[in-house]
Amino acid sequence: MKNLTQILARMGGVNLLPVAVAAVAFVLIGVPSSWVTLTVAGLAMGMMIFLMASGLSLVFGLMDVLNFGHSAFVSLGAFVAASVLTWLAGWLGADSIFLNVMALFLALTAALIVGLAGGWFFETVIIRPVYKDHLRQILITMGALIVAEQLILAVWGGTPMAVPRPQFLEGAIILGDVSIEIYRIFAFLLGLAVYVALYLTLNRTRIGLLIRAGVENREMVEALGFRIDRLFIGVFMLGSALATLGGAMWAGYETLISPSLGAEMMIVVFIVVIIGGLGSIEGTLLGAIMVGLVGNYVGFLMPKMALASNMILMMAILMWRPSGLRPAVK
Amino acid sequence: MTEQNSTGALIVKITVLTIGAALLFAPFLFQDVRSLEVAARICVFVVLVASYDLLIGYTGIVSFAHTMFFGFGAYGAAIALKQMGPGWDAVMVGGLAGMLVSLVVAVAIGLLSLRVKAIFFAMITLAVASVVLVLASQLSDFTGGEDGITYRAPQLFKTATKLAVDEDGKVLRLFGVKLNGKLAAYYFVFATSLALFVLMFRLVGSPLGTVLKAIRENEARAEAIGYRVVSYRTFVFCIAALAASLAGTIYAIWLKYTGPDTMLSFSIMIDILLMVVIGGMGTMWGAVIGAVLMVLAQYYLRDLMGAAAEATSNLPILPELLNPDRWLLWLGIIFILLVYFFPRGIAGTIMQKGIAK
Amino acid sequence: ADPIKIALVHGISGSTYEVFSKQTHTGFQMGLEYATGGTMEVAGRPLEIIIKDTQFKPDVARAALAEAYGDDEVLIAVGGTSSGVTKGMLPIAEEYERILLIEPAVADSLTGEDSNRYVFKTSRNSSMDMQAQALALAPDENLFVATLAEDYAFGRDGISAFKAALDGSGATIVTEEYVPQKTTDFTAATERMFNALKDKPGRKVILIYVAGGGDPMGKIQAMEPARYDISISTGGHILPVLPTYKRVPGMEGAIYYYYEIPRNEINDWLVKEHQARFDSPPDFFTAGGMAAALAIVKGLETAESIDTESLIAAMEGMSWETPKGTMTFRPEDHQALQDMYHFKIRVDDEVDWAIPDLVREISADELKIPLGRTN
Amino acid sequence: MTQPSLVTKDLTIRFGGHLAVNQVNCEFLPGELTVIVGPNGAGKTTFFNLISGQLAASSGKVVKDGVEITKMSPSTRARHGIGRAFQLTNLFPQLSVLENIRLAVQARSGDGWRLFKPVSSYKELTARAERYLEATKLTDVAFLPASALPHGDQRKLEVALLMAMEPDIYMFDEPTAGMSLDHTPDVLELIAEIKHDKSKTVLLVEHKMDVVRALADRIIVLHNGELLADGAPDEVMSSQIVRDVYLGKSGEAAA
């Protein structure tokens, strides 16, 4: 028994969980083509959730700030990107791949910029007074969420907004009975890139350390000569920009968006962060992929259970590992 | 010199007593339909918020499942009244069933998960609450699903019921107020809410209340001086659940309608949170103040803004921002400012102010 | 003369559905204008409109409605937006013994057992949607359908209405898929439907009945059902959603209203005026709001006197003209019977949304809408 | 011969590969004050944690008055008469000094479950809390929140909490660290008084040699988690091994 755990640990430990789940699902599903379709779709879904969750995980895990307002950024990103895409609809319809890509690039960039600016504003005005106080964080960010949703409503109106998508991301690749949506491949690749970039920044620089230290004892980090306030703003801006990016990608996936989009994704996003374990980007990715896969498998095998599957997954994981799959901080 | 005797505390207490008096005489003071609805809602929410404050303010337990217990009580009464017909037996059965379910669920959640970290506990309660919400919507034969259930309240509370009649057999009026079933229903709500509130008030002032605060402050030390933390937590979680469940039963009887949006939804949870914070966590006075302010805002801020927009209609931009449909925006802003400037809530901050140095 | 007061009790804050309420209000206002020839008076008495916000909360809605009847003393109230909220309002109408005219909430149950004789309903109900939808599929032995709906009362009721409409036509339902509300990823359900349908002979259709967002149609289309000869069918939608229908040119289904479909004087006026005033065509709930206003004015004009009982007497069985042609309040349950439209999607690059072209009008008589209640 | 009130048998705890407390066998008698010394990281605080239940032993036993308490939770042990004060101050920061002490008094009297009568009606509790307030000279700051006290006063409050628990076994972990010289004697006197009540057992971790010498009936020395020496103060303090591992050159000066 002990040997087995050790062998498993050497092979990657909890990282193997999604593989194990996929293997079990393969047996249960029995139809290989369906299994491939579901797995690929689930992975991509996981990546999109990861995009939305990574910012929250960063802010929640490293800075110990529970930002319920995160979902406002997700919505904001979605609407900004959708507006830019609508505005550039001409480019999207064009046959030129270049114009297609440019339009997409501009939309994502606009979402990122809005996220950075919004994050700066949010940190300085909303979060600054409530560091270290979870309860007031929950409350003040909920207040901010209400305001932000209302502002979005005021600017974009409440009618659902259709999102045009670049031509080259439409449709699916069909291999035999397997279908793989092109948009999902794109989302998967973008999510992967974001993950690698975050991983390197946090693990190859002192920034990750500083943030963790700052959360524990802000005064002491300052007494060591670091402007923790500026660092926190930076992290927060990054977190918000990731949220808007996630929102933008989600808008492209949903193709029909309404201001409550962010709020509707929030519970899943929180579940992912918690499953993953506080403060670890690796954990968040793992959690997101688990949620993506399990959602699809359960939806196929036991549609009745689809809704509860996330909750059950979370509770099971918390019972097994009370601090999540890969907590960075004990 | 203690908190209890500061001038600020005096102000808070006088305010709360005034509110209490206003609620007691509400049917006579404000003789319109809306005011009575508002007053009844305030009564119920005072209980709900106070019971939530037991958890969050006194013991430091963050739970997102409080509306779930509220819902158990409400659905208990609603289903019983629907199935058994209007009557006190149905109220009893429903109320008790609601409490029983609440108690069982609270004990289960408490024993299983009050040991884990606070934030995880919060997420677990959120998960359980959303599963219940889904169940309520899927078991629609029982619960009426999304649309909820309408039913009749006991005979005594029907608007048509005459409590006292004059010579002509018409319903008697006192200071212009009809002595009818509606009035009886209001006083039922008022009296039961008051009783529950007083019970909780005694609870937090008792030695148990101090222990709860100690657990909030420093769990490990409370354990070290001999308090069984998990038992206390589970106990207070159950008490809060029972109080919420009863509040749900009362509200269900008053409303004669029970549905997910009024009794279970996450937005009520947010309302409760807002009320606790606006009033001030860790003081029962605060629960009253918070509930009153929020309910008033929900019902009257709109009108107020309409008036303001009217008044400023020849100024630029302002009327746009004061558009009554954007009242939530202002509520949000006010809320942020409150958390910002009154970190201890209104009651907490005022009480703090008056403390002599 | 004393004004006749009418309350509009809708959700106008707190949910993104608030735009539906606003469409209703616009339509209602324009309806009164049209019916009174701009005077806003009936029988020499001015009409006064009072607006109440339900905030999409049943308890607030009940208070608002009680206030309208009790404090503002309105004669008629019109509302609400979502079915749950509206359901909570029904007993209040009975308690105050005043008329509640339901528009635009849809659920069948609003004129069902829990309803009462003070309740009238101009908005369509789910049975109409689903029967029309079934008829639009021209069902026969050759038709195989997989259905997709959300897993709650609204979705399940809709599908059973749909099945009832197929009964006897020989068409086969191969699978019924129910996904949780607010589902965003339909891959699993789609795989199940593909697997159930792909080896069937004849016409193969996936019927989508999902009220919320999530755009299941676009997502299923992205998985290319055409490779198995499966086509998609779903009901029409409000204008802002129609752009997403551009992915499914040629799709057929049934729709409640599209401004270019009905050919009548009232609709022509509505389209023209709406275009002039708001620079956009009217939508579902604008038409609905107008129909409600027209019903009220006709009721007031034909009633013997202006009080609740006379109004009920006048409106029971009343037929009147609306932007979608003639509607009739069924005497038994006060549901307004009305026409629906079988459409086919056409894509025109010049138009922002996909255009539902009329295939055929499904007249009210063709629909067998079950009685909710008998008074 | 008096029965030992507290016994540890082969008490051991390991953290990963590190044996923080290693097979410690010890008996403590009522009326006796034992000082535990040892270099930093020797395992003194860990030893306390094992007795009072903050940590669970990897192996071995703790027995109080013949009852094995090894598996009990800290609160149960506290109710069995084990009390301890912490090395790093560990209070209820937002509660007033008086409330802090009253909590300890109340825990002792088992009144935590009283639900409906207000605290103020328990005059007896308050009176007893006030006695400890006076004994530790904290009366002046009774209504300040504990977090506002200067470090020295927080240490005193820490001692007051332990006193208010009125346990059978008192465990002090460096009670006077950071306390100024004018306050130290008060605290030492309090500890000495407990010893005079012959039914109480006192365990004291202390690095200040003058304090050790003034109070100790017996000294035990821990080193790398092992019991290195156990005996009368003079004997232990003058042993070569103690000087080597613990006292360094100041030991020579003292001896």
Place this chain on the structure above:
Amino acid sequence: MTLLTLNAMQTNIEQYAVLHDVTLTVPEGGVFVLLGRNGAGKTTTLRSIMGLWRPSPGSVTFRGEDISALHTAEVARKGIAYVPENMGVFGGLTIEENLILATKTGKFDTARLNRIYDLFPALKTFWGKQAWSLSGGQKQMLAVARAIIEPRDLILIDEPTKGLAPSIIDAMADAFREISETTTILLVEQNFHFAKSLGRDMAVIDDGRIAHTGSMADFAADKALQDQLLSLSA
């Protein structure tokens, strides 16, 4: 040469006036000892220098420059290190990570590191361990080590000896003596024996005011004064 001057510093914490008038001149080099009873205001003085509390009125001058309005991080970058009385170790970080954060570049100066290993061998033993699991004394060692891992101009130390075993205190005294040749140390201490052995100049603070300043040698000789200011009759 004066290194640090405190001019008529008053500090309020919330509504309480804690420091009433603290005026002090700390010369460059050597150990300057600040003594006082519990609650006298020693910690508050150090925190006011670091900018963790704001004195007003009053000012802090470091090398002739007024630093009282600077952000704490800027104060630290002037070359001032601070060891707080609650040690301020980052429990979630390992010892190595705690120390890395205290370096300017993120790299250790090997000589200094070895000196620290000599002084506090325990830190070497537990190098990769998270700091929360250290014993009380080991945390104190880590806090001090953090202040001396880099060369600094001034080190503010709040009661470094509390909780340390006698042999370590001796070693630390030696180390401080060595460091004070190049760095000024402002030491707050209750352990008079330790303070006496190190201090060149000293001051006593009482009830938020400077009650006495002078050389340590004089103070150590004057039993009456000690008794009056510190109750050191023992």
